[in-house]
Amino acid sequence: MNDLAKNFGQNPVIEEPEFLLLLFQRFAQHAELLNFSERTIQVQRSALRLLAAFLVEKAITDIQAVTLTVLSDFQRWLFYRPTWKGAVRSATSMNRTLSVVKSFCHFLKQEGYLARDPSEDLEFAREPQRLPRNILTPQEARKIVETPDTSTHVGYRDRVILEVLYATGIRKLELMNLTPEDVNLEEELLRINGGKGGKGMPQIPPDLLKGGF
Template sequence: MTAQAPAATSRTAAPGAAEVDAFIDALWLEDGLSPNTLAAYRRDLLLYAAWLHAEHGLALPQTQEHHLQAYFAARAAGKATSANRRLTVFKRYFRWALREQLLQADPTLRLLTARQPLRVPKTLSEAQVEALLAAPDTDTPLGLRDRAMLELMYASGLRVSELVTLRTFNVGLAEGVLRVLGKGSKERLVPFGQEAADWLTRYLADGRPALLGQRQTEDLFITSAGRKPGTAMSRVMFWNLVKRYAREAGVHAPLSPHTLRHAFATHLLNHGADLRAVQMLLGHADISTTTIYTHVA
């Protein structure tokens, strides 16, 4: 395995570690999953392997369906989302182990995911969004930056991670289009409206040069303070800005870093947008993820 493999820094002699690390290597090479995802997969599998060894004196390839049922039953008090994540990891691992001839049958074949309650995203009314967007002081470079960020997120429905990693060359002001690198390194083109374009134009002309000073960077939204002024905003910084401006605007509704993304999708559907079109704009791989917005629209 190459030196960059995510699991390489934490190899141990824990039960099942060799099989799990071989599986993680395969995922890293074949699927290009993020280091955080791979670390979570590894942790779930090693916890199960340790339980299997402690409770039954067995190795991972000796797993039977009833072992998994007992393991899940022992953790039944947890959230359905956590149980389903673990089951997804186990299914992937045992399918791989079967292909590698480490076992003769897949013990997860008949295991079903747990039912999850419908989680409807919290969103804002159009009046609340307008108040939030108007909160920054646009007579200052920072206010111009923040207004442009908020307007662009509401106009495009970007994820926070997509917004803060935009580069100047990703923005087509004349066309009103963003070139966005989303989840799984999938690229998509996302349109935005004239209001967002106007604020972006003002920010690029007046706000960004003042924040940048003599520094050079292609990051679109940049900081003005800290150890590295003139570098890209972070997700945490953006989330803190949203909370601050919501307080200043008197918006007391439940908030999340993706509040404006949720509002974008909900308000589009309220105004008759096609569900498939909203799916494409949001970058959802599965339309069932987008369908949840119909419960708040």
């Protein structure tokens, strides 16, 4: 056992209960056998210290007493517990901790410390959807769309694909599922089958209707 595993339970602020120390160390050894990086093991250590703090606060002294209800309470406890910087804990941060706890519980079941995995039905917090950081400008997007050589059949096909993707915002799979019957030239609309995001009937790009670029 190296120093990382030996010191897995040491923390100047939170002192893990005795019944968790051995389990934490075994989990660290398991991570080392899987060749996890020191950084990953440190993340695991931080997450399990939070779990230990919660169990101490709730006076839980037996790993067998850790149930789905207990872990759900831990999830709520995390939500109201600020980070060490005093900031509100984000959904991403909570889910990172819960992911470690899930791995820990799964390990305990595999090793026979638990009859069943109490985290099996534990759901992650819903993370807010974020826009991509790097978004093309209209000029950059137009440059990409105009890249294919429309004097060739393949180039013309590729130009049509890019025009439709850029102008309608449909997904690749939705584009691949388009059929001639989905093209309404009279109303200048496309019918999206099985689409997501409520796209409905997007407008056909005007350049395509003109038959040229």
